[in-house]
Amino acid sequence: MKILFVNEIREADAYTILHEPIDSIDLMERASSAFVSWFKENYLVGNYKVKIFCGLGDNGGDGLAIARMLHPLGYDLEVFVVKFSKKISENFDQNLYRLEKQIPVKIIDNESFIVNFEKKDVIIDALLGSGLSRSLEGLLKSVVEKLNESEVPIISVDIPSGLFANKSNNLSDTIIKATHTVSFQIPKLAFMLPQNAEFVGDWHIVDIGLNEDFIEKVTAKFFYSTPLEVEKLIKPRKKFSHKGTFGHALLVSGSYGMMGAAILSARACMRSGVGKLTVHSIPSGLAIMQMLLPEAMYWETASGESDLFISTQYNIENIANKFQAVGIGPGLGVNIKIKESIEQLCELCAELSIPMVIDADALNNLSMDENRESLSKIPKNSILTPHPKEFQNLLNKSWKDDYEKLELLTQFAVNQGVIVCLKGANTAIALPDGTIHFNSSGNAGMAKAGSGDVLTGMILALLAQGYSPKEAAILGVYQHGLAGDKAAQNRGMNNMIASDIIENIRF
Ligand SMILES: NC(=O)C1=CN([C@@H]2O[C@H](COP(=O)(O)OP(=O)(O)OC[C@H]3O[C@@H](n4cnc5c(N)ncnc54)[C@H](OP(=O)(O)O)[C@@H]3O)[C@@H](O)[C@H]2O)[C@@H](O)CC1
Numbered sequence: 001m002k003i004l005f006v007n008e009i010r011e012a013d014a015y016t017i018l019h020e021p022i023d024s025i026d027l028m029e030r031a032s033s034a035f036v037s038w039f040k041e042n043y044l045v046g047n048y049k050v051k052i053f054c055g056l057g058d059n060g061g062d063g064l065a066i067a068r069m070l071h072p073l074g075y076d077l078e079v080f081v082v083k084f085s086k087k088i089s090e091n092f093d094q095n096l097y098r099l100e101k102q103i104p105v106k107i108i109d110n111e112s113f114i115v116n117f118e119k120k121d122v123i124i125d126a127l128l129g130s131g132l133s134r135s136l137e138g139l140l141k142s143v144v145e146k147l148n149e150s151e152v153p154i155i156s157v158d159i160p161s162g163l164f165a166n167k168s169n170n171l172s173d174t175i176i177k178a179t180h181t182v183s184f185q186i187p188k189l190a191f192m193l194p195q196n197a198e199f200v201g202d203w204h205i206v207d208i209g210l211n212e213d214f215i216e217k218v219t220a221k222f223f224y225s226t227p228l229e230v231e232k233l234i235k236p237r238k239k240f241s242h243k244g245t246f247g248h249a250l251l252v253s254g255s256y257g258m259m260g261a262a263i264l265s266a267r268a269c270m271r272s273g274v275g276k277l278t279v280h281s282i283p284s285g286l287a288i289m290q291m292l293l294p295e296a297m298y299w300e301t302a303s304g305e306s307d308l309f310i311s312t313q314y315n316i317e318n319i320a321n322k323f324q325a326v327g328i329g330p331g332l333g334v335n336i337k338i339k340e341s342i343e344q345l346c347e348l349c350a351e352l353s354i355p356m357v358i359d360a361d362a363l364n365n366l367s368m369d370e371n372r373e374s375l376s377k378i379p380k381n382s383i384l385t386p387h388p389k390e391f392q393n394l395l396n397k398s399w400k401d402d403y404e405k406l407e408l409l410t411q412f413a414v415n416q417g418v419i420v421c422l423k424g425a426n427t428a429i430a431l432p433d434g435t436i437h438f439n440s441s442g443n444a445g446m447a448k449a450g451s452g453d454v455l456t457g458m459i460l461a462l463l464a465q466g467y468s469p470k471e472a473a474i475l476g477v478y479q480h481g482l483a484g485d486k487a488a489q490n491r492g493m494n495n496m497i498a499s500d501i502i503e504n505i506r507f
């Protein structure tokens, strides 16, 4: 699903009005009705007193239309119009006229207004939508502050009032802190970013029938991967297939005291459809791996320095025509000799065109040089799976906010020609073509040791099966999150561990 900028959403709006054709006021009617369908399912009539706060633009117009539609359903309603300006939109004006035939509207026009909130209340925030042009001040600011202090649920129409849809707010800005945001058809970039989580709450998209041909034609930079879109990527297992059909993966992982990372990664790989897996690690890991994961083969390093992962065995004979994909990183440790091993493997994979997924300590090793020279060794189209700290190490710099983070992420993916899965809520997958795809699955219970190792194994399995790097990244990240969501259902977010994610992988 495309994420569009405000000007593009406005164009989609205008195109729909012209080509459907439909009057602007009727499109607003459709949007408001879509909001009401969501609202009546989630806030049952009789259980709540609804207080609707409307601005003077089209977002306010939505609020008035929503009030008119909720009234006949039996909702206990109070409607407030906040008069912060002399400018009102035509659709607002018309909806005010329509509503006032049904119920009275209360005007808030100075900062000394008083609204008392009760436990049964729910607020609908229709003060400002995508037309926000500057930070809130004066009357609007003080209304929003009062709503945020009310301690009752706030449901924002389209976008929380005061939040910019596709650029950063100032830290000191006053913004509605919504419990839910019900947005019209197209998700906003602001919803994807951790810095806005406290304002957006849980967000939902409702369809309002904007022209699909127009949306199809827009060249988007940002995408939100919906479950339906991602599940289409799954390739069915054919009846006459054998284990060779599903590839042989090589996982380079583990070191003394870190064999857990290798086990988690290897098990997740085997649970994600790969035909065969070989784990390359230290001699002392052999017994552990063979006992805990008898399905995997083991190729031990011959370094003799059993505490460290150091491989000197990367050559054409050991790798070519043997492995369809290589994963490297979990639990390797950081050390100049390990770094040299990793570089050697990267160079060989580049030469043999073997796809790679590179994670954790492999990334930390490649970030060791002051001028990040090692990054040039990473084969094009490799998948890198850093968490934010590891990504900062790769860049050798930090960012001032999430928007700058996205810019740096795009630049890195384009300049290096790699795919970067920047882990977190809504993991951002940056492709070498300059686009970013946000993931839709996952939960805070996955923010624990071992989760990342599981992801590496899953992506490795997909690469070995012949999924393209783009497909492997998008599908792997999504299935990882989905397994995490199932684990959270079964065990609870606090209590689940990375092994529970593996036990819930199913696709
Ligand atoms: N697009 C779609 O598909 C559909 C969209 N729909 C709805 O339309 C909404 C967008 O409506 P909108 O463009 O009228 O903008 P909205 O936010 O209501 O207000 C703008 C007004 O506020 C003013 N203003 C701005 N910032 C301010 C500030 N800080 N302090 C004070 N004033 C400020 C601004 O003034 P100006 O910037 O010109 O000075 C202008 O007068 C959208 O979110 C959705 O709910 C649906 O109904 C149908 C389908």
Ligand SMILES: [K+]
Pocket (backbone or CB within 6 Å): 059, 125, 126, 127, 128, 129, 156, 157, 158, 159, 160, 161
């Ligand atoms: K709003």
